[in-house]
Amino acid sequence: MEPNKVEDLRRRLRTLRDQTRELQQAAGDFPALARNTSRIQASLTMIAIDLGMAQEGRGEY
Numbered sequence: 001m002e003p004n005k006v007e008d009l010r011r012r013l014r015t016l017r018d019q020t021r022e023l024q025q026a027a028g029d030f031p032a033l034a035r036n037t038s039r040i041q042a043s044l045t046m047i048a049i050d051l052g053m054a055q056e057g058r059g060e061y
Contacts, residue, residue, distance in 0.1 A: 010051050017044050017056075
């Protein structure tokens with residue numbers, strides 16, 4: 001894949017991770033939403049690793 005396309009995917013992933021964190025914080029006392037956003041974060045971590053974002057894949061921003 002072309003480097004500029006990979007970088008675009010990385011940018012989009014960072015946006016998704018930020019939005020998921022915001023949703024998780026807004027969930028408050030909604031247990032199902034908190035659990036599901038945690039699952040989303042885990043999936044996004046795997047995608048980060050796939051895109052060569054090893055540091056970000058381990059939750060280091």
